[in-house]
Each structure stands twice: as structure tokens, then as C-alpha cells.
Amino acid sequence: xxxxxxxxxxxxxxxxxxxxxxxxxxxxxxxxxxxxxxxxxxxxxxxxxxxxxxxxxxxxxxxxxxxxxxxxxxxxxxxxxxxxxxxxxxxxxxxxxxxxxxxxxxxxxxxxxxxxxxxxxxxxxxxxxxxxxxxxxxxxxxxxxxxxxxxxxxxxxxxxxxxxxxxxxxxxxxxxxxxxxxxxxxxxxxxxxxxxxxxxxxxxxxxxxxxxxxxxxxxxxxxxxxxxxxxxxxxxxxxxxxxxxxxxxxxxxxxxxxxxxxxxxxxxxxxxxxxxxxxxxxxxxxxxxxxxxxxxxxxxxxxxxxxxxxxxxxxxxxxxxxxxxxxxxxxxxxxxxxxxxxxxxxxxxxxxxxxxxxxxxxxxxxxxxxxxxxxxxxxxxxxxxxxxxxxxxxxxxxxxxxxxxxxxxxxxxxxxxxxxxxxxxxxxxxxxxxxxxxxxxxxxxxxxxxxxxxxxxxxxxxxxxxxxxxxxxxxxxxxxxxxxxxxxxxxxxxxxxxxxxxxxxxxxxxxxxxxxxxxxxxxxxxxxxxxxxxxxxxxxxxxxxxxxxxxxxxxxxxxxxxxxxxxxxxxxx
Numbered sequence: 019x020x021x022x023x024x025x026x027x028x029x030x031x032x033x034x035x036x037x038x039x040x041x042x043x044x045x046x047x048x049x050x051x052x053x054x055x056x057x058x059x060x061x062x063x064x065x066x067x068x069x070x071x072x073x074x075x076x077x078x079x080x081x082x083x084x085x086x087x088x089x090x091x092x093x094x095x096x097x098x099x100x101x102x103x104x105x106x107x108x109x110x111x112x113x114x115x116x117x118x119x120x121x122x123x124x125x126x127x128x129x130x131x132x133x134x135x136x137x138x139x140x141x142x143x144x145x146x147x148x149x150x151x152x153x154x155x156x157x158x159x160x161x162x163x164x165x166x167x168x169x170x171x172x173x174x175x176x177x178x179x180x181x182x183x184x185x186x187x188x189x190x191x192x193x194x195x196x197x198x199x200x201x202x203x204x205x206x207x208x209x210x211x212x213x214x215x216x217x218x219x220x221x222x223x224x225x226x227x228x229x230x231x232x233x234x235x236x237x238x239x240x241x242x243x244x245x246x247x248x249x250x251x252x253x254x255x256x257x258x259x260x261x262x263x264x265x266x267x268x269x270x271x272x273x274x275x276x277x278x279x280x281x282x283x284x285x286x287x288x289x290x291x292x293x294x295x296x297x298x299x300x301x302x303x304x305x306x307x308x309x310x311x312x313x314x315x316x317x318x319x320x321x322x323x324x325x326x327x328x329x330x331x332x333x334x335x336x337x338x339x340x341x342x343x344x345x346x347x348x349x350x351x352x353x354x355x356x357x358x359x360x361x362x363x364x365x366x367x368x369x370x371x372x373x374x375x376x377x378x379x380x381x382x383x384x385x386x387x388x389x390x391x392x393x394x395x396x397x398x399x400x401x402x403x404x405x406x407x408x409x410x411x412x413x414x415x416x417x418x419x420x421x422x423x424x425x426x427x428x429x430x431x432x433x434x435x436x437x438x439x440x441x442x443x444x445x446x447x448x449x450x451x452x453x454x455x456x457x458x459x460x461x462x463x464x465x466x467x468x469x470x471x472x473x474x475x476x477x478x479x480x481x482x483x484x485x486x487x488x489x490x491x492x493x494x495x496x497x498x499x500x501x502x503x504x505x506x507x508x509x510x511x512x513x514x515x516x517x518x519x520x521x522x523x524x525x526x527x528x529x530x531x532x533x534x535x536x537x538x539x540x541x542x543x544x545x546x547x548x549x550x551x552x553x554x555x556x557x558x559x560x561x562x563x564x565x566x567x568x569x570x571x572x573x574x575x576x577x578x579x580x581x582x583x584x585x586x587x588x589x590x591x
């Protein structure tokens with residue numbers, strides 16, 4: 019009778035009897051179809067079978083059978099284990115080991131933990147109710163309404179929806195796959211915390227590489243730190259110390275040691291601050307901005323305050339010939355169709371304090387623009403170009419590039435080329451327009467069009483200077499062989515004079531507007547970051563006026579000297 023009464027008491031809900039006799043709350047058995055004992059095998063256990071139900075604080079535990087260790091305040095549950103905490107957390111497993119003193123639940127085999135929209139599955143899970151932390155250590159998976167995440171080890175905190183994963187971490191999203199060794203993830207905000215080498219792969223589109231930062235898997239916003247990299251399948255690669263990246267809108271803002279490489283156009287942008295827009299392959303860099311063009315064996319280095327690179331769309335008109343026949347070497351189209359084809363070419367713009375270095379050419383100007391459509395580099399704002407000992411200046415200069423090498427340079431308005439022949443001797447040509455043709459890195463032809471003027475220093479066969487030769491013509495062509503003047507061709511009305519060297523006035527030795535800006539010239543790639551003062555360009559004057567000024571100056575000096583001698587004579591008397 020006493021034994022039956024004892025069983026009935028165990029089966030009845032006994033509420034809060036002795037709940038607070040100590041800091042440790044007790045585990046209560048709320049229901050079981052049968053109860054038995056095995057004093058030999060399990061002397062301290064109550065053996066329960068059939069619809070077993072326990073309660074501990076706010077947690078309910080269900081199972082098919084269990085061992086209840088009342089003195090130890092613990093239990094072992096087996097078969098269809100179901101643990102419920104509040105209205106937001108549920109756990110399922112084949113086996114549960116629960117300690118009421120430590121509030122530690124160890125769930126084994128076919129474990130599933132459900133928290134709102136998040137489902138965690140694993141084979142072994144420990145749930146610490148004191149800290150409200152669940153962790154697995156033999157491989158597991160977390161699934162929410164957006165992502166599926168697998169790892170060798172994982173920890174999840176239901177209170178703040180925060181999880182951390184280690185070992186072969188793989189997050190699968192409908193748009194991308196994220197792999198890492200260590201990853202933090204919030205199932206409520208969908209934000210991933212990157213705490214080690216991480217790869218985010220958008221198949222056939224973009225790859226993101228980072229070791230530190232965060233990435234929101236829902237909004238596709240990210241902050242990437244510690245020299246992160248974004249790689250596009252079209253050949254664009256972006257690297258920087260800090261990258262704010264909006265993948266959805268194709269926008270990025272970069273700070274610190276930027277390196278933006280376009281492998282299609284063989285070009286790399288450098289700087290310390292910049293932005294990118296992926297829709298038109300548009301980017302700019304500033305703060306120590308530099309462009310390196312490596313499309314040919316001759317590298318081009320360009321520096322400016324700000325550099326822009328973008329793809330400019332344009333349409334080409336294509337003629338498609340169908341059912342064509344060849345008659346007398348003439349193609350006759352029976353049914354011609356026309357088609358507009360959308361394409362794009364690259365454009366690079368440089369603003370303020372532009373400096374350029376190539377082995378075969380150096381240049382300075384205020385602004386520049388490169389058109390990939392026709393491989394043309396245009397220099398604005400007091401442009402100057404150098405090749406070998408030659409200097410070319412004009413109001414505007416176009417440089418045409420063919421097969422990666424400079425084909426010719428075109429100076430427009432107030433064009434002047436100067437070649438230093440040693441000492442104070444400079445061969446000079448000037449005119450309205452000037453074209454300098456280059457072969458294998460050397461000028462071989464200079465073509466001056468409109469108001470052409472020259473100053474040359476002809477020499478004897480032994481190198482002795484003959485004098486100063488000045489000419490004026492409408493058009494002049496200068497041919498150069500082995501870096502020496504071969505011959506000069508003058509067209510239309512031509513005037514010329516040979517002045518003995520000892521009789522030539524300084525103004526006659528130089529064309530109007532002459533200036534030599536050698537101090538501005540970049541001599542090596544690193545010189546593009548130097549900022550020497552720009553050479554002041556003189557105002558153009560006529561030769562006669564300059565000569566008259568010099569004669570007046572000489573006469574004035576002579577008169578002054580004469581007056582000084584007379585004054586000295588009077589003082590001596």
C-alpha cells in the first residue's frame with residue numbers, strides 16, 4: 019500500500035513543492051505510464067516507460083522512456099525526445115542527458131533544435147540553459163528562411179540569434195556560396211561576421227575574398243577590411259584596405275592602398291581613396307592616384323590628382339550579307355540586312371597635375387583623356403611631351419597609339435618642338451599644327467603645317483657650328499635618320515637667312531615663345547609623383563621687335579656706361 023501511494027504521488031503534478039529550498043531547482047516527473055526499479059543494474063534510478071514527461075523550471079521534456087535519478091536531479095531520456103522551452107525553442111533527438119543542477123542538456127543522435135525560423139541539425143548537441151547557448155562539435159547544419167550553413171563546430175545563442183562556426187564553414191544562399199574556416203552569423207539580421215579567410219562566390223559573376231569584416235546575406239551590403247579583394251569574371255579586380263561594397267547595386271567605396279585591375283584592357287589603377295560602379299565598369303581613384311597600362315611591353319605610368327576609368331557605350335552599324343555571290347571580284351548581296359550592335363570602349367580621364375612616364379615618351383599637363391576606341395591620348399592645359407632630346411609643346415596634344423606603341427603625336431595651336439643639341443644650342447620648329455611621327459621609339463619625321471618657322475644650327479662635317487639658320491614657310495617637313503637631321507623640305511613661300519654664330523643676337527637664336535622645361539620632365543616611373551613648378555611660357559613676340567628691344571637695350575647700356583665714364587673723369591679732376 020505504501021509503495022502504491024508512493025507511485026501515485028510521483029505521477030501526480032506536485033507543482034512547486036520545495037522549489038526554492040535551495041538555489042538549485044528540482045526536476046519534476048509529471049507523467050509516466052509505468053515506473054519500475056532495478057536495484058542491481060540501476061540502483062539509484064527510476065525506470066519510466068510510456069509517454070514520459072518531465073518539467074524543470076520553464077522547460078518540458080517528453081520521451082518514450084527514461085531513467086530518472088531523483089537524488090542527482092538528472093535524467094536520461096530515450097526515444098522521440100522532445101524538449102520545449104517557452105514558446106520559441108524546441109529540441110528533438112533520440113537521446114537526452116539532462117542535469118537539473120547545471121541545467122545542461124546533452125542531446126544525441128538525429129538532433130534538431132528549432133528557434134523561430136531557424137533550424138539546427140546535428141548528431142550531437144549540448145545546450146547550456148544557464149548561458150542559453152547551444153553548441154555542436156561533430157558537424158552540424160543551420161537553416162533559416164534565407165541560408166543553409168554547414169560546419170564542423172558551431173555555437174548558437176537563441177537570445178540574440180548569434181552563431182559562430184568553425185571548420186569547413188559553408189553558407190549556401192540562392193545567389194552565392196560563402197566558405198570560411200571561421201564565421202559569425204546572426205540568423206535575425208542575416209549578417210555574417212568575417213573573422214578569418216573567407217570566400218564569397220557568385221557563380222559566373224563575382225568572387226569576394228576577405229579575412230575580416232561583415233557581409234549581410236540579405237541586403238548584400240558588406241564592409242571588408244584587411245586588404246580584401248573583389249574579383250569579377252570580366253577581368254576586373256578590386257583590392258583595398260577597407261571596402262564598403264553594395265553587391266546588389268554594384269557600388270563600392272574603397273579606402274587605403276587601392277589596386278583596381280582591368281585584365282581585359284591591361285590596366286591597373288592605384289590610389290588611397292576611390293569608388294566603383296559596376297554597371298558601366300566605372301571607377302575613380304584619388305590621393306596618390308596612379309595608372310599603369312601594361313597592354314604592351316612598354317609600360318605607361320600616369321599620375322594625377324584624380325583618375326577616372328569607365329566603359330563608354332556606343333553603337334556600331336554592321337552590314338550582314340546573306341546569300342552572297344562573287345562576280346568579277348565584286349561581292350553582290352542579294353538580301354542585305356542591317357543590325358545595330360551595342361558595344362563599349364574604355365575611357366580614362368585624368369584631372370590636374372598630370373604626369374606621364376613611358377620609356378619612349380614622357381609628358382606633363384593639367385588634364386588628360388584616353389579613348390580606347392581609337393587608342394588616343396589627349397593632353398590639355400599647357401601640355402609638354404618629351405622623346406629622346408626632343409620637346410613638343412602646344413595648346414593641345416593628341417598622342418596616337420598603335421599596337422601598344424606611340425605612332426605619332428599631333429600638337430594643335432602654338433605647336434613647337436625643340437631638340438637640345440648641346441650647350442645653349444637648340445634646334446627649333448614651330449607652327450599652327452605639328453605632327454611628330456615615331457618609329458621604334460624615335461622621331462623620324464616632323465610635319466609642320468601653317469605659319470611654320472625653324473631655327474637650326476647647321477654644322478660642318480667635323481661638327482663645327484656654321485651659324486644660325488632661320489626659315490619661314492607655310493609647310494615644313496623635317497626628316498631624321500639615326501637621330502640626326504637628314505633633310506628638310508619647304509613648301510610654298512619660303513624665306514630664310516643664315517646668321518654667323520658670332521653675329522647672332524640672342525633673340526635670333528630662339529623662336530618666339532621658346533621655353534625649355536627639362537626640369538618638369540619625369541625621368542623614371544617614380545618621378546610622376548614629383549610636383550615641380552610649371553615653366554612659365556613666354557608671350558610670343560616678333561623677331562624684329564625682340565631684336566629692336568635688344569638693340570635699344572645695348573644702346574642704353576652704352577649710353578649709361580658713357581655717362582658713368584664722364585662722371586668718373588670729372589670726379590678725378
